[in-house]
Amino acid sequence: DVKVTQSSRYLVKRTGEKVFLECVQDMDHENMFWYRQDPGLGLRLIYFSYDVKMKEKGDIPEGYSVSREKKERFSLILESASTNQTSMYLCASSRGQRDYGYTFGSGTRLTVV
Amino acid sequence: QQPVQSPQAVILREGEDAVINCSSSKALYSVHWYRQKHGEAPVFLMILLKGGEQKGHDKISASFNEKKQQSSLYLTASQLSYSGTYFCGTGGGYSSASKIIFGSGTRLSIRP
Numbered sequence: 001d002v003k004v005t006q007s008s009r010y011l012v013k014r015t016g017e018k019v020f021l022e023c024v025q026d027m028d029h030e031n032m033f034w035y036r037q038d039p040g041l042g043l044r045l046i047y048f049s050y051d052v053k054m055k056e057k058g059d060i061p062e063g064y065s066v067s068r069e070k071k072e073r074f075s076l077i078l079e080s081a082s083t084n085q086t087s088m089y090l091c092a093s094s095r096g097q098r099d100y101g102y103t104f105g106s107g108t109r110l111t112v113v
Numbered sequence: 114q115q116p117v118q119s120p121q122a123v124i125l126r127e128g129e130d131a132v133i134n135c136s137s138s139k140a141l142y143s144v145h146w147y148r149q150k151h152g153e154a155p156v157f158l159m160i161l162l163k164g165g166e167q168k169g170h171d172k173i174s175a176s177f178n179e180k181k182q183q184s185s186l187y188l189t190a191s192q193l194s195y196s197g198t199y200f201c202g203t204g205g206g207y208s209s210a211s212k213i214i215f216g217s218g219t220r221l222s223i224r225p
Contacts, residue, residue, distance in 0.1 A: 004154075033212070042115065042200060042217035043155070058212060090154065098143055098204070101157030102213070 004105035012111045019078040023091030030096035032074035037088040081112045116203045118216035133186040133219045135201030143204035144184040150197040196223045
């Protein structure tokens with residue numbers, strides 16, 4: 001069964017900490033994405049990557065960075081966590097084709113205290 | 114620009130039909146539809162590409178009107194398993210590396 005795996009289901013961090021969220025896919029997909037999901041706002045794109053070491057900003061990149069050193073792994077980094085970054089974070093991947101849907105991970109619920 | 118979904122929420126009895134709409138202020142090249150059950154990841158339903166096509170499987174189908182920059186998802190003879198939040202995602206670029214922007218979702222509740 002094909003998978004997108006996020007390393008943690010729940011995470012609690014303190015304000016100011018550097019936080020790493022990891023995502024691994026086993027489908028050899030070219031594209032990978034990080035979204036955050038908040039009630040009433042849907043899924044908002046933070047960053048995406050269409051190739052190793054390539055990244056592009058999404059709609060809400062402020063306060064975040066990403067790393068993609070290997071094709072299967074896409075990491076989201078919160079440089080200095082703040083309480084307004086408390087959210088559900090979803091990773092997704094897809095083939096590099098226009099007619100291909102996304103496969104999502106189960107999400108990481110991050111709470112910043 | 115985030116696409117606008119309507120309605121925001123709908124409650125149906127089992128067996129009734131539903132239509133969920135998705136509209137964008139930008140030209141569209143593709144529209145994705147996903148369903149998310151509570152506490153789970155969104156699951157891909159279908160994708161429609163520029164060309165005004167209609168797609169469907171089982172009792173769930175969708176249409177794409179590129180002139181109106183709209184897509185609609187049709188759920189026929191709804192089942193309890195159709196409950197969840199439905200998201201449309203719109204793509205504005207031709208490249209396979211183009212991003213998808215999601216709407217805020219439509220919560221569908223099916224009652225026996």
